[in-house]
Amino acid sequence: MKSQPAVLPVESRTPGEPVGDRGDFLPFAVPDIGEEEVSAVVRVLRSGWITTGPEVQAFEREFAEAMGVRHAVALNSCTAALHLALEAHGVRPGDEVLTSTLTFTATAEVVEYLGARTRFVDVEPRYLNLDPALVRRLIEQDYVLRDGIRRHRVSGGRLRAIVPVHFGGHPCDMTQLQAIAEEFGLAVIDDAAHALPAAIGGRVVGGMGCTTAFSFYATKTLTTAEGGMLTTDDAEIAARVRLMALHGISRDAWKRYAADGSWYYEVVEAGYKYNLTDIAAALGRVQLRRQGELRVRRAAIAERYSAAFAASGAAEPPAVAGGAEHAWHLYPIRLPLDRLTIDRARFIQELRDRLIGTSVHFIPLHRQPFYQQRYGYQSAEFPVAEQVYPRLVSLPIYSKMSDADVERVIAAVEEVGHRFRR
16 A cells, blocks of 8 residues: 555645534544535536536546546446446346445345345455455355356355455455456456545556446545446446436437437336436536545545554554555444453443544344345354454544544544553
């Protein structure tokens, strides 16, 4: 990972807009929206064209260029991007898709939308990303080749895809995962909801040769309030996603209200309503231009956290692989519960009592009632996720935090750790 400045850069907060360093509650996440974003949105509102149109097209072009890919399709969420990516890659009822258990439910629920089965895999212990060794083992042990089709021994379902998740913004080992996918004839649908901008080995997440889904939710490193983007170099995949994103209506349906448009259209598939608006795209275009500066700020905050916690031992900071450029969407510490007299829930409450907002990422999906009841998952199948989950706490990390905000968080974590030390 590139070295970051030892001193926090000047905060990007607008003067007169305190986030939390004056004794008030410090939220877990705050979007960094400035006057340029506001002006861009107002311009679109005044233009008279507010839904999918020229701003969305411009956003797609600029995003594709930033990722170094041929195609980008703007959508109303990362969930939509994942859903349409799986559909475009041929996932059908009875198929199976492998993904991490340590992710948000959207990663798995889109598989269920298609009538396919979600197969959860444990994470590797350092970066909490999908473990390539376990992926290979599951494929080799649980699947047999029958009539040229790789089928599950029990269900007979056909394995179709692997969905890596870049936990917190730390890139996965895509080289290994893509090699496994190629060996077994599988698609890779990359869940990059946390990973903008991120890279590993000089390869940018979103430009690694596989279909990738990004999130622009309110808490993300680039926000359009709600929104997402799909990137791909495959023209057929991009065309299929565009078709299915707007009711399955024939090409350029949005233009029918433009001066050069036509009232006539054809419904060629039973599609969905997943399009992004020009209002959201205008916001996203400005945010995209600012990604470099926003990431520098988050990285500097992460560096300050890690230095403090490594010195005090109050928490275990997240690891970063050599050659990895972390997006720092999340900063997940691991609590030293063996040295504390309280559990994670009490620790979070103690921080809240000190006016510090936190979160937990994530409750492993194999623990969720829907997946337990549907597939009978047992905790023993996921030893790493089970070991780390009770210890995880995500601290605030966003570009509008001031130096004083960062020091408040550090002081609170260290105070609680000291007060409740065994």
